[in-house]
Each structure stands twice: as structure tokens, then as C-alpha cells.
Amino acid sequence: MAIWKAKTKDGKEVSEIDSSWVDNEDNITDLIMITDSHQIIQLPKNMEKYVQAKTASAELGSNDIQIESRYIGFKLGNNTVRIRVNEKTQNISIEVD
Amino acid sequence: MSLTLRHNDIINVNTESTVFTQSMTFGTLASGEVSQAIIVSLNVPDVKAIAHIKLGLISIGNMEFNNEMFGVEANNELAVNYTPTEYFQGINTDGLSTSAYNIDISNRNQNSSAYVYLNINVPLNNIPDTYVLRYKWFFDFAE
Numbered sequence: 130m131a132i133w134k135a136k137t138k139d140g141k142e143v144s145e146i147d148s149s150w151v152d153n154e155d156n157i158t159d160l161i162m163i164t165d166s167h168q169i170i171q172l173p174k175n176m177e178k179y180v181q182a183k184t185a186s187a188e189l190g191s192n193d194i195q196i197e198s199r200y201i202g203f204k205l206g207n208n209t210v211r212i213r214v215n216e217k218t219q220n221i222s223i224e225v226d
Numbered sequence: 227m228s229l230t231l232r233h234n235d236i237i238n239v240n241t242e243s244t245v246f247t248q249s250m251t252f253g254t255l256a257s258g259e260v261s262q263a264i265i266v267s268l269n270v271p272d273v274k275a276i277a278h279i280k281l282g283l284i285s286i287g288n289m290e291f292n293n294e295m296f297g298v299e300a301n302n303e304l305a306v307n308y309t310p311t312e313y314f315q316g317i318n319t320d321g322l323s324t325s326a327y328n329i330d331i332s333n334r335n336q337n338s339s340a341y342v343y344l345n346i347n348v349p350l351n352n353i354p355d356t357y358v359l360r361y362k363w364f365f366d367f368a369e
Contacts, residue, residue: 150368151274182277182366184323187268188284197323197364 131164131199131214133181150181162201162212166219170212176203180211200224252346252357261346261357263297263308268331268339273367275336280328282318285360291317295347296359300331300340310343323364339363 132145136159143153157179162170172179180202185194202211202224211224252261270276283296299310316327332340346357 154368182368184278184364184366186321186323186365187363188360 131162131216131219133160133162133199133201135160135179154179154181160201160203162199162214164214164219164221168219168221170201170214170221172201172203172212176205178204180204180209184213252359254354254356255346255348256354257348257352258350259348260309261348263310263343263345265304266342266344266361267334268363268365269337270365270367271337273337273369276333276339276365276367278364278366279331279333279339280323280364281331281342282321282323282325282328282362282364283314283316283359284318284321284362286317287358289355289357292349295349297343297345297347298329299343300329301343302332302334302340304341308343310345318362321362328364339365 133150134142134144135153135157136142137153137156138158139156159174160172160179160181164170180200182200183196184198184200185196187194196216198213198215200211200213202209208225211226213222213224214220215222252264255261268276268279281298283298286296289295293315294313296314297310297312298314299308299312301308312329314327314329318325318327331342334340344359344361346359348355348357
């Protein structure tokens with residue numbers, strides 16, 4: 130399972146293991162993701178706004194969800210840059226929209 | 227991770243009650259017949275918000291696909307006898323969120339999708355058949 134780790138404006142180090150993204154998302158200055166294959170994805174520091182989420186799926190007839198992929202990213206002007214890690218294959222892709 | 231989902235509820239427009247179901251059937255339809263719409267909605271109450279919601283058609287049984295057959299339209303209102311005017315343009319054969327054939331669905335609120343109206347327009351010259359389809363929701367969330 131890939132996890133995100135971040136530094137906040139007050140210098141604190143937080144991660145998916147011990148903290149909530151929702152509680153920290155407005156105070157992040159540095160964000161990385163560590164993949165299952167031990168690759169580290171490092172985003173530029175001190176961006177105005179960082180994003181992080183999981184993309185899940187759910188089929189009819191099941192109350193289970195599957196995490197398909199996870200991403201970290203940042204806002205750049207009117208665009209959002211996302212670095213996505215596929216949960217099964219660990220493939221990494223870059224999206225800009 | 228454990229999330230509470232109510233993604234597979236089918237909504238009765240008259241009572242606004244929901245029904246859990248393992249399959250979605252439009253019953254037996256004749257050639258040229260347009261089915262009544264079935265309304266579905268995704269609801270994920272355990273997270274702050276869901277975003278980038280999509281719906282993919284992943285199976286149509288033994289039917290032959292055409293791009294004016296599987297009606298789909300999102301709407302924030304519940305309406306009686308509403309007929310979707312847009313159609314799935316293909317089947318999501320890989321089951322992934324990146325399929326170009328997934329339909330973007332707006333949010334009705336932070337934790338729920340818009341109501342999605344689904345129906346079937348049976349082509350002329352089809353023999354009467356029972357129409358069953360499967361679909362899959364995709365969405366982003368952060369905790």
C-alpha cells in the first residue's frame with residue numbers, strides 16, 4: 130500500500146499512518162508518496178495547494194470497495210497536477226487537468 | 227479500511243425509499259420498446275467528501291451494444307417517468323476508472339452522487355429478451 134508523508138507549516142511531520150489528510154491538507158509545505166516498490170515520489174515544495182486522494186470503485190451487488198489507485202499532486206495556476214500510483218501494478222502516471 | 231457504502235441502492239421515485247439489489251434487470255422488453263428508467267445513486271457517508279464520480283457500463287450480457295441503446299443521465303432531482311436523453315458510448319471492458327466510456331456524474335452533495343437515470347431503448351428487429359446490465363461506480367475520496 131502506497132502511503133503519503135507530509136511536512137506542515139509548523140514543521141511537524143505527518144503521514145497516512147498516524148494522521149488524517151483532511152486535518153492537514155491546508156497546512157502542507159512538502160508532500161511525498163512512498164510506493165510498495167519503495168519508490169519515493171517527491172513533489173515540489175511550498176506549493177500553494179496540495180491534493181491527495183484514493184480512487185475507489187464499487188460494483189452493483191457489493192458493499193465492498195476496491196482502491197484502484199492513489200495520487201498526490203498540487204495546484205498550479207488553473208491546473209491540477211496528479212502523480213498516480215496504480216494499486217495493483219504500481220505503475221506511476223502523471224495527469225494534468 | 228472500512229467504508230460504509232450505499233452505492234447499489236435503487237431508488238423508488240414514488241416513495242424515495244431505496245432497495246438493495248444484487249442485479250439490475252429491466253425485465254423482458256420487446257423490439258423497439260423503451261424501458262422505464264431505473265434511478266441509482268452513490269452514497270459514501272464515512273468520508274468528508276467524494277469527488278470525480280464516474281459510472282461505467284461493464285456488462286450487457288449477451289446483447290449487442292449500440293450507442294443509442296443504454297440511456298444514462300444524471301440529475302439532482304427525483305422525477306417520475308423521466309427518460310434519459312444521453313447514452314453510454316461504449317462498454318468499460320477493463321473495469322478501470324480511466325475508461326473513456328465512463329460517464330462523469332456530478333455531486334448532489336459532498337457525500338452523494340446526483341441521481342442517475344438508466345434505461346434501455348431496444349432496437350427494432352430485436353427479439354423479445356430479458357435485459358440485465360452491470361455497472362460500476364468510480365470515485366475519489368480522502369480521509
